Amino acid sequence: MNKEKITVTVNGRKHEKEVEPRRLLSDFIREDLRLTGTHVGCEHGVCGTCTVLVNGKSQRSCLTFAVMADGAEIQTIEGLGTAEKMHPLQQGFWEKHGLQCGFCTPGMLMTAVELLKENPNPSVDEVREALSGNLCRCTGYQTIVESIQRGAEIMRGGK
Amino acid sequence: MVQNRGYIPKSRQREKPREGLKYIGKSMKRVEDPRILTGKGVYADDISFPEMAHVAIVKSSHAHARIKRIDTSKAEKLPGVLAVLTGAQAAEICGPLPTWSSPPVFQRVIAHERVRHVGEAVAAVCAESRYIAEDACDLIEVEYEPLPVVVDPEEALNSRGDAVLHPEHGNTNLILESKFDFGPVKEDFAAADHVVKRRLRWPRSGGTPMETNGATAVWDEGSQRFTIHVNSSMYNFVGWMIADTLKIPHHKLNIVPTLAGGSFGAKLFLYKQPVMAAIFAKIVGRPVKYLEDRMEASLTNDAHASDRVYYAELACKKDGTFLSFRQRIIDDYGAYFQYGVGQHGNALAQVVGPYKINSVGVHVQAVLTNKNQQGAYRGFGSEVANFVIERMVDAAAEELKIDFLEIRRRNFIQPDQFPYLIPTGNMYDSGDYEKVLDETLKILDYKGWQKKVAEMRKAGRYVGIGIATTHERSVFSSTEFWMWNLDGKIGWTSSPDSMSIKIDPRGRIYGTLHSPFWGNSPETVATQVIAEQFQVDPSNIEITYSDTDKGLHSTGPGGSRFTVMVTGAIVGAAAILKKKIYKIAAHMLEANPDDMEMRDGHVSVKGAPQKKVSLQDLAFHAYYMRLSMPDPEDPDLTSGLDATYVYDHPVTTLPDPKREHMGIFYPIMGHMCHSMVVEVDPETGQFTFLDYACVHDSGVMINPMTLEGHMRGGVVNGIGSATSEHYYYDKNGQPTNTLLTDYLLPSISEAPANMKCGHVETPSPFTEYGIKGGGEGGRMGTPPALAQAIEDALRPLGVKITELPLTQKRIRQLVREAQTKRAAD
Numbered sequence: 001m002n003k004e005k006i007t008v009t010v011n012g013r014k015h016e017k018e019v020e021p022r023r024l025l026s027d028f029i030r031e032d033l034r035l036t037g038t039h040v041g042c043e044h045g046v047c048g049t050c051t052v053l054v055n056g057k058s059q060r061s062c063l064t065f066a067v068m069a070d071g072a073e074i075q076t077i078e079g080l081g082t083a084e085k086m087h088p089l090q091q092g093f094w095e096k097h098g099l100q101c102g103f104c105t106p107g108m109l110m111t112a113v114e115l116l117k118e119n120p121n122p123s124v125d126e127v128r129e130a131l132s133g134n135l136c137r138c139t140g141y142q143t144i145v146e147s148i149q150r151g152a153e154i155m156r157g158g159k
Numbered sequence: 160m161v162q163n164r165g166y167i168p169k170s171r172q173r174e175k176p177r178e179g180l181k182y183i184g185k186s187m188k189r190v191e192d193p194r195i196l197t198g199k200g201v202y203a204d205d206i207s208f209p210e211m212a213h214v215a216i217v218k219s220s221h222a223h224a225r226i227k228r229i230d231t232s233k234a235e236k237l238p239g240v241l242a243v244l245t246g247a248q249a250a251e252i253c254g255p256l257p258t259w260s261s262p263p264v265f266q267r268v269i270a271h272e273r274v275r276h277v278g279e280a281v282a283a284v285c286a287e288s289r290y291i292a293e294d295a296c297d298l299i300e301v302e303y304e305p306l307p308v309v310v311d312p313e314e315a316l317n318s319r320g321d322a323v324l325h326p327e328h329g330n331t332n333l334i335l336e337s338k339f340d341f342g343p344v345k346e347d348f349a350a351a352d353h354v355v356k357r358r359l360r361w362p363r364s365g366g367t368p369m370e371t372n373g374a375t376a377v378w379d380e381g382s383q384r385f386t387i388h389v390n391s392s393m394y395n396f397v398g399w400m401i402a403d404t405l406k407i408p409h410h411k412l413n414i415v416p417t418l419a420g421g422s423f424g425a426k427l428f429l430y431k432q433p434v435m436a437a438i439f440a441k442i443v444g445r446p447v448k449y450l451e452d453r454m455e456a457s458l459t460n461d462a463h464a465s466d467r468v469y470y471a472e473l474a475c476k477k478d479g480t481f482l483s484f485r486q487r488i489i490d491d492y493g494a495y496f497q498y499g500v501g502q503h504g505n506a507l508a509q510v511v512g513p514y515k516i517n518s519v520g521v522h523v524q525a526v527l528t529n530k531n532q533q534g535a536y537r538g539f540g541s542e543v544a545n546f547v548i549e550r551m552v553d554a555a556a557e558e559l560k561i562d563f564l565e566i567r568r569r570n571f572i573q574p575d576q577f578p579y580l581i582p583t584g585n586m587y588d589s590g591d592y593e594k595v596l597d598e599t600l601k602i603l604d605y606k607g608w609q610k611k612v613a614e615m616r617k618a619g620r621y622v623g624i625g626i627a628t629t630h631e632r633s634v635f636s637s638t639e640f641w642m643w644n645l646d647g648k649i650g651w652t653s654s655p656d657s658m659s660i661k662i663d664p665r666g667r668i669y670g671t672l673h674s675p676f677w678g679n680s681p682e683t684v685a686t687q688v689i690a691e692q693f694q695v696d697p698s699n700i701e702i703t704y705s706d707t708d709k710g711l712h713s714t715g716p717g718g719s720r721f722t723v724m725v726t727g728a729i730v731g732a733a734a735i736l737k738k739k740i741y742k743i744a745a746h747m748l749e750a751n752p753d754d755m756e757m758r759d760g761h762v763s764v765k766g767a768p769q770k771k772v773s774l775q776d777l778a779f780h781a782y783y784m785r786l787s788m789p790d791p792e793d794p795d796l797t798s799g800l801d802a803t804y805v806y807d808h809p810v811t812t813l814p815d816p817k818r819e820h821m822g823i824f825y826p827i828m829g830h831m832c833h834s835m836v837v838e839v840d841p842e843t844g845q846f847t848f849l850d851y852a853c854v855h856d857s858g859v860m861i862n863p864m865t866l867e868g869h870m871r872g873g874v875v876n877g878i879g880s881a882t883s884e885h886y887y888y889d890k891n892g893q894p895t896n897t898l899l900t901d902y903l904l905p906s907i908s909e910a911p912a913n914m915k916c917g918h919v920e921t922p923s924p925f926t927e928y929g930i931k932g933g934g935e936g937g938r939m940g941t942p943p944a945l946a947q948a949i950e951d952a953l954r955p956l957g958v959k960i961t962e963l964p965l966t967q968k969r970i971r972q973l974v975r976e977a978q979t980k981r982a983a984d
Contacts, residue, residue, distance in 0.1 A: 022290065036205040037198015039420065041369040042453045046899040049369055076198065083193035090196040094188055097864050100872060101678030102195035103202065103369045103420025124912060131907045135899065137369050137421050138678055140871030140937075141907040142914055 006070040010035065011079030019066045025059075026050045028066035029076060037077040039103050041135070048134030051107035052076050058114045077106040080113070089113060089151035098147030100138035107134050112148045120156055122149065164820045167578055167586060168810050174730055176859045176922035176929030182690040183928060186864035187697065189683045191676065195418070203373035203390040203417045208446035211375065212241055214439055215292035217282040217299050218458065219274035222310075222529035222892025223324070224303035226272055229282055233298040239291035241443040243299070245282050246271035252438050256430050257400035260496040261644040264325055264334065264527070268404075268434045274303070275324050275494035276529045277894055278458025285439040285447055308529050308892040312468060312491035315526035324494055324527045334496055335525040337643050339818060341582035342518030347483030351474035355555045360962035361543045363466035363491065364884040365457075366536040367904060368678070370420025372429050372460055373450035376436035380444070384411045385437050390419040391429035392717060395673045395710035396654075404434050415706040416675035423876065424535030425462035426677055427717050457531075457897045463886055464536035465502055465543045466491035473551040479559050479566040484511060485520035486547065492525050493532035500525050502533065502540025504639030505718070507583040508825030509541055509630040512548040513592045514570040519582045523643070529892040537876055537938045539639075539718060545629040549943030550961070553950075563947070564600075567628050568593060578924070584820025585632075586810070587828040588931075589921045595854050596628055599832035602917045603852035608836050621839045621955070622849065625948025629940045631829035633857070633932025635718025636811045638824035655807045656724035657711035660689065660732045662800040664782040666760070666775030668695060670702045672725065673713035679721060679934060680865045687861055688726050692733035694757040695774060712805050719932030722861060723827060723923075724806060730927045731804030739795055740774075743781055746789035747772050809925040827923050829931045831855040833874070833940035835911070839952040844971030846882075846949060853940065854917035858931030866933050867916045873936020874914060879905045881942040882965045957981070 003018040010033060017032055029035050029052065038061060041049030045063040052061045053075040081087035089112050092098065099105045108131065115122060115130040122130070127145045136144060194200050231243045244252075246269040255265035269280045282299050286292035307322035309315045309332055318332040328334060348354065374389040385405070394414040402412040414433070419426050432449050440447040451460060467490045474483040488503070503523050510519055538545070552570075556563040571592045572579050579587040600606075608624060615622045641650025659671040670685045682702040690697045705711070714720065741755035744762035748755075754765050763771035780787070781800045788796045812822040836849040853870060860866050883903040887895050896902040922929025942963060949970065950960045956977040962969070 020290070027289075030204075031207075034207070035198070036201075036207075039202065039370070040204070041420075042899045044453065044898055044900060047369060078198045081197060083197050083199070086193070086196065093196055094192045097189070097868050099192065099195060100680070100865075100868055101368065101370070101419065101421040102191070102200055103678075105196060106198060109196075128907050128912065133906075135369065135904050135906060137367065137423065137876070137904060138872045139868060140873075140875040140914065141910045142871055142912070143868065145907075145912075 004067050006067055008069050008072055008074060010074045011076060021065065021067050023066045024062055025064040025066045025069050026061035029061060035076050035078050037106050039106055041104065047104070048111065049104045049107040051110045051134065053110055053114060058111050077109055080109060088154035089148065091154055092151030093147040096143050096147040096150050098139065098144045104134060104136045108136065108144055112151065116152050116155060121152055164584060164815065165580060166812060167823070168812065170925045171809060172925055172927060173734065174927045180691055181694065182687045182697065183861050184859070186862055187683060187687055189680050189865065190686050190702065191680060191682045200418045202370055202420050204450050206375040206388045206417060206448070208377065211446040211448055212285050212287060212439070212443055213289040213292050214283055214285050214435055214447060214449035215289060215296050216280040216455065217296045217301065219270065219277055219279045219281050221274055221303045221305055222277050222308045223306040224274050225306060226270065226274060226281060227302040227304050230300040231282060234284055234295035237291065237295045237298060239287040240284060240295045241287065242285045242439060243282065243295070244269060244438070249438065253434060254404050254406055256404055256434065257397065258497050259501065259640050260499040261641065261646060262328065264328065264496040266495040268431055276531055277892060278455065278531065280459065283435060285443055310528055310888050310890055310892050312466065312489045312526050312528060315491065315528050316489065316524060324529070332527045333524055334492065334527050335500055335643065336523065338522045340520050341820060344483050344485055344518045344520040347518045348474045348485065351482055352477040353475045353559060355473040355475065355551055355558055357471050357551060357554055357961055359469040359471060359547055359550055361465055361467045361546060362963050363463050363886045364536065364880045365463045365886060366423030366425035367902065368421030368423060368425055371451035371453060371456040372426060372432050373448065374429065374432035374436040375446060375448040376433065376440040377446045378440040378444065384413065385440065386413045386415060387433045387437060388415045388417055389429055389433050390417045391426050392422065392675055392677050392715040393428040394707055395705065395713040396715055397428060398707045401430055401433050404430065405437055413706050413708045416704050419675060419677035422677040423537045424539060424717065425460060427535040431461065453899065454897050457886065457902060458894060459531055461497060461532050462534035462536065463493055463531045464533060465540050467543055469547050471547055471551055473555055475555050475559060477559065479555065479561045479569050481514055481516045481570050483518040484516050487522040489524045489526060491528050491530065493528060493530035495532040496527065497532060497534065498640060500643050501640040504642055505539045505825070506541045506544035507821055508585045508632040508639070509828065510544050510583060511581050512545065512630055513572060513590070513628055513830060515572055517582065530888055535717065537873065537935045541632060542939045542942065545939050546943045549627045549629060550946060553947050564596070564626065567596070584814065584822050586823040586826040588826050588923045588925055590828055590830050590856065591919060591921050592628060592830055595830050595832045595856050595919045598917050598919055599834050599852055599854040602854065602915045603834045603850060608850065612836065621841055621952045622836065623948045623951025623954065624836050625944040625946065625951060626832065626834040627940050627944035627947065628832050629943065631719060631831055631933065631935055631939050632825040633719035633829050634723045634808060634827040635720050636808045636824045638811065638814060638822065642814045642818065642821050652811065652813065653807065654714045655805050656713045656728050657803065657805045658725060658728035658732050659711065659803045660736060660801065662736065662774070662778050664779050666699070666773065666778045668693060668700045670700060671705050672702060673705045673711045674715040674721060674725070675704055677716055679716055680862065681721060681725065683865065684722050684861055685725055685729060688729045692729060693774065695760050711803060716934065719934040721934065723926045723930050723932050726927045726930055727806035727809060728804050731806050732802040735802035735804065736800060739800065740777060742789060742796065744772055744777055747777065747780065827926060827931045829855065829857045829933055831940045833937060833944040835944055835948050837948040837952055839949055839970065841953065841956065841974045844967040844974065846970065848911040851911040852915040853937060854919060855933060856919040856921050857933030858923045858926070859920050859929040860918060861930060863918065869934055869936035870916050871914050871937065873938040874941050875905050875910045877938040877941025878909060878945065880938065881945045881963050883909070885964050
């Protein structure tokens with residue numbers, strides 16, 4: 001199959017690659033760039049696990065072709081923080097036990113990054129609304145909401 | 160050795176439950192999290208090797224058919240395709256897949272000659288990429304000769320001829336039937352004032368973790384060995400069974416665990432993916448990955464859950480005293496029978512719930528149908544038994560006109576009656592059920608809600624309260640898998656877990672787990688217990704996982720056993736190490752080894768804490784000063800500081816050979832009370848939670864935060880099982896929901912926003928520190944409480960709930976039927 005040349009900036013680093021037009025953005029990120037922090041749960045856009053930010057907006061990488069991201073700025077979980085210096089949302093998830101198996105967590109985090117950009121102090125209902133397209137099988141969701149509110153608090157300068 | 164009913168082994172508990180523990184009982188942040196939160200956790204699909212190839216399968220479109228012809232020629236010619244296998248070819252390379260059923264019902268990694276459910280692999284392709292492998296699958300032509308399809312479990316009892324899935328087991332789909340009377344069932348029923356009878360239906364759901372099953376196999380030509388990376392549990396228990404299927408010597412296979420993105424039982428023991436990846440890895444001479452896609456995870460993951468029809472009878476006295484509980488159960492196992500009726504063995508562990516019931520009659524009919532086979536899901540059959548006993552108790556309360564909480568209190572086993580033996584022979588180690596109930600009512604504000612509900616009803620609203628008092632048996636042992644097999648063979652009785660601990664020359668502690676991470680918190684649990692044992696700061700401890708090459712005998716998580724078992728293994732290994740540490744410290748401090756204790760990273764003399772040596776200095780001594788040991792000839796004082804310990808189940812006994820009782824096999828008995836207030840909209844069939852409170856007694860807690868995680872997560876699993884999840888097959892055996900678009904896992908919108916959790920701690924007298932398991936969480940308590948709450952809300956209409964899931968459609972239908980009946984009356 002013919003390949004298309006694309007240029008994508010992921011977590012601030014520019015990549016030029018040739019991809020088949022049918023290649024999914026999720027596979028491009030995970031396999032071609034070896035950024036395996038983005039997970040694939042359902043492959044049909046329901047579970048939200050594969051959510052990444054494309055030009056600042058949350059998007060399901062399993063429903064996006066890599067060629068559609070040509071020229072885009074993408075952020076994945078690897079672009080948030082490190083184990084030594086976590087992003088406030090990662091810190092919030094750690095403190096409030098917002099994960100168990102951790103498989104859905106990257107999608108939860110990226111969705112939350114987008115939410116807090118628009119709403120730095122969301123209520124429980126606002127967080128629940130924002131997460132309504134992300135499935136978690138482990139936590140029962142409640143601690144995820146608490147984690148995001150805690151992350152928001154740290155971002156607002158709270159300790 | 161045959162043990163009499165009533166024989167209880169002596170407790171092996173070394174660490175008594177006590178006040179003043181420094182690390183156990185604390186909500187410590189998880190040590191697993193930093194790498195997972197930053198995208199550095201390695202799950203099954205994150206394994207990658209240069210030149211790795213990928214497998215895709217051709218899924219059967221028929222529920223039951225003979226495979227007449229397969230043409231793979233077009234697929235083989237597609238550029239990028241490396242190898243294609245049909246069932247016939249695979250059957251030449253490898254044997255049947257592992258199974259515990261007796262007699263064994265054989266399953267193949269690729270169906271051979273006959274397909275038995277939609278989605279079963281009929282051919283597989285290995286290619287340069289998953290894309291090409293899937294393209295090639297589309298080019299494979301399969302001709303089927305349809306056979307009669309069996310879907311309904313009760314109709315399956317009458318299947319004959321071509322409708323029989325496995326004719327080698329006789330002209331029937333009734334693969335196993337067993338009947339037991341534990342205690343004087345007939346006499347107790349004869350003495351009853353009232354018998355409650357119900358037909359209850361529990362639907363087919365599944366653990367459905369967000370990550371599917373997957374394996375990557377590497378074949379090393381030089382050493383003639385396979386290395387398989389897989390997100391499975393039980394690899395250090397029965398991983399060798401995969402070598403049997405691959406027809407290789409066991410030591411030519413090394414299984415390496417990855418993180419598992421959730422299991423809930425669905426990844427208890429994976430064999431299809433490892434075998435598929437391995438056979439192709441050897442054929443193509445390259446690393447090969449086989450990862451299920453989401454549709455395969457719904458259709459052919461070997462992990463659907465209990466699908467049961469119950470005909471249940473509860474014999475009662477007028478005053479509500481329960482006398483006997485009798486049930487006929489038809490269970491739809493699907494097309495294969497991997498664990499036999501283990502799920503029913505499991506249910507017998509706590510079949511009477513928290514109640515005194517003198518006798519139990521059980522008649523199980525396990526049938527095979529044209530569906531994905533059953534595996535494990537959070538509760539392993541006991542969650543169904545909980546639903547059934549609680550529905551029966553609610554029905555008894557209504558029919559005898561006794562308050563539904565009062566009837567429970569009258570029948571509760573009392574705190575001074577433990578250890579308590581139930582009619583099936585299992586033991587309940589400890590408990591305080593009234594305390595759990597009272598604490599729940601307090602947290603829910605039951606009295607307050609009763610008033611509010613009454614007012615809301617006056618205003619025409621349909622609001623109800625549901626409360627269930629159920630068990631969570633913990634620490635499974637092997638017995639449940641084989642005790643129904645009446646072929647006279649004694650089955651396995653070992654189900655240990657192990658730990659290796661090494662203290663390095665600078666005093667840092669390395670713990671090696673022989674069980675995997677499958678979404679629980681194994682590293683955190685091990686860290687907390689090791690920190691407690693050695694009184695060191697958790698930052699000095701590192702936990703890793705063994706592969707099968709280095710692995711010790713370990714059953715792994717499942718059946719709410721990991722925390723108890725790994726704690727036992729750590730205490731055992733630590734005892735060996737501390738004996739040595741104390742000898743060396745006593746020598747260094749010129750004191751008596753019996754007077755040593757560990758405190759703040761040091762070994763010191765009891766009562767004289769200033770006389771101390773740091774663990775770091777002591778470890779250095781242990782590693783490098785062999786000739787300066789107290790007694791250079793002491794065989795315990797070999798250089799270094801390391802120990803391993805295999806911890807067997809804390810308390811089990813053999814079943815009676817005639818199966819008059821099952822022995823003690825699942826005795827570490829947790830308890831829970833789930834309560835909720837719901838409002839139902841009778842016009843739409845929708846319901847909403849107005850409140851939710853639950854209290855669990857999981858014995859002494861290691862980490863309340865992670866335990867509450869299991870409680871809340873289990874609740875939402877339970878909500879799914881009770882209301883929206885149903886692996887449904889139409890009359891042609893075609894599954895109607897194969898993706899997450901229509902198999903409805905609860906989203907955040909269906910979960911209660913504020914679940915209040917409480918704890919009661921009744922220590923186990925048999926486990927280290929008195930811990931009990933709690934991993935199966937709320938799924939074992941939510942469904943009966945939710946059924947009761949919805950029934951209570953619709954009480955003005957006279958709706959009775961006997962069948963799950965309570966989908967919006969079903970609730971609406973129940974309301975309509977009740978209204979029609981009212982109108983007719």
